[in-house]
Amino acid sequence: MMRVFPILIATLAWAQSTLPPWTPGTLDIHQISTGRGNAAFFILPDGTTMLVDAGAAGDGIPQTDPHPDASRRPGEWIARYISRHLPPGAAGLDYVLITHFHVDHMGGIADVGAALPIRTLIDRGWPDYSYPAPLKDNAMAKYRRFLAEKVEKAERFAVGSDAQIRLKREDPLFRIRNIIANGELWTGNGTRRLFPPLDSIPAADVPNENMCSLGIRLEYGAFRYFTGGDLPGTPDPGFPAWHAVEAALGPAVGRVDVHVVNQHGSMGEESDAFLAALGSTVLIIPSWAPSHPAPDVLKRIVNSRLEPSKRYVFATDLRDAARIVIGARVNSLAGPPGHIVVRVAPGGASYSVFVLDHRDERDTVIATQGPFRAGS
Numbered sequence: 038m039m040r041v042f043p044i045l046i047a048t049l050a051w052a053q054s055t056l057p058p059w060t061p062g063t064l065d066i067h068q069i070s071t072g073r074g075n076a077a078f079f080i081l082p083d084g085t086t087m088l089v090d091a092g093a094a095g096d097g098i099p100q101t102d103p104h105p106d107a108s109r110r111p112g113e114w115i116a117r118y119i120s121r122h123l124p125p126g127a128a129g130l131d132y133v134l135i136t137h138f139h140v141d142h143m144g145g146i147a148d149v150g151a152a153l154p155i156r157t158l159i160d161r162g163w164p165d166y167s168y169p170a171p172l173k174d175n176a177m178a179k180y181r182r183f184l185a186e187k188v189e190k191a192e193r194f195a196v197g198s199d200a201q202i203r204l205k206r207e208d209p210l211f212r213i214r215n216i217i218a219n220g221e222l223w224t225g226n227g228t229r230r231l232f233p234p235l236d237s238i239p240a241a242d243v244p245n246e247n248m249c250s251l252g253i254r255l256e257y258g259a260f261r262y263f264t265g266g267d268l269p270g271t272p273d274p275g276f277p278a279w280h281a282v283e284a285a286l287g288p289a290v291g292r293v294d295v296h297v298v299n300q301h302g303s304m305g306e307e308s309d310a311f312l313a314a315l316g317s318t319v320l321i322i323p324s325w326a327p328s329h330p331a332p333d334v335l336k337r338i339v340n341s342r343l344e345p346s347k348r349y350v351f352a353t354d355l356r357d358a359a360r361i362v363i364g365a366r367v368n369s370l371a372g373p374p375g376h377i378v379v380r381v382a383p384g385g386a387s388y389s390v391f392v393l394d395h396r397d398e399r400d401t402v403i404a405t406q407g408p409f410r411a412g413s
């Protein structure tokens with residue numbers, strides 16, 4: 038008996054420090070930290086799987102800090118992470134969404150697709166990739182070759198639809214609403230265009246790639262979540278006001294529990310009006326560069342005048358340079374950097390947040406917050 042006892046204790050300690058596996062009815066959202074861009078893996082309540090973005094920024098650029106390390110490419114790390122967390126019976130990814138065509142959002146998708154079957158890939162440009170201008174650089178050529186060879190089905194994101202991304206087993210409590218793409222916004226009652234007709238504006242004012250990002254709102258019971266790539270909160274200096282997409286987006290999204298901070302928390306994003314409209318309890322900053330999050334963004338998102346109730350702000354990464362620039366306000370973060378996992382209870386009434394260590398592949402839980410009541 039005395040010999041068995043220490044083994045039992047070791048097993049219990051291990052169980053406490055590892056994320057319990059997904060179970061049917063639960064909604065898991067993993068914001069994966071590779072240090073090289075965005076990737077969020079979803080296990081929907083019936084086991085349907087989805088990946089939003091597969092970033093691989095800065096090949097060879099010294100400003101990146103890869104996790105767990107530089108021995109593999111970001112897409113390979115993402116695929117390995119997903120493989121460790123796939124629900125029973127899932128062979129790969131039912132859906133992949135690419136928010137927009139920058140390498141920190143799509144650069145790793147070919148590596149993911151080499152490791153895991155992808156059933157349906159949805160982006161803002163398929164099949165012609167011509168808005169606002171033909172997209173035909175090397176990265177796009179590689180991406181389109183990958184679509185043709187490796188993806189079962191590609192589709193263009195249909196703004197306003199709540200049926201393009203669906204469970205295999207219908208659940209009246211669950212829905213993903215396509216909110217925005219290419220400046221077309223779902224208003225709750227049809228769609229409207231935020232950008233003027235291209236032939237009516239100077240060539241220099243043409244919408245940039247970030248502005249064209251797609252965004253979705255996920256609903257599960259009372260739980261609401263928004264993610265939208267690199268949508269901007271302020272126009273670049275001297276550009277027209279309609280370049281700031283957040284202003285119209287906020288009311289269209291409405292109140293949510295959790296949202297992914299726009300454009301990695303870069304300077305000027307997450308405007309007062311957007312934050313007030315969403316009123317999120319949990320904010321996830323998909324950070325990777327030394328400029329993420331910008332001090333002004335963190336200042337706004339922890340500001341108690343915009344949202345009096347307490348906010349829990351998580352960041353996938355926090356580089357030494359960012360810590361120095363931000364100063365004492367880094368202490369307002371609700372946990373250390375890592376993979377940020379939102380786990381929503383069956384039915385969507387409550388949720389918790391787990392931070393998993395991104396320094397190795399053991400997925401050790403290094404912080405938890407919650408449970409939170411959804412819809413509050």
Ligand SMILES: [Zn+2]
Nearest residue numbers: 139141267300
């Ligand atoms: Zn980005």
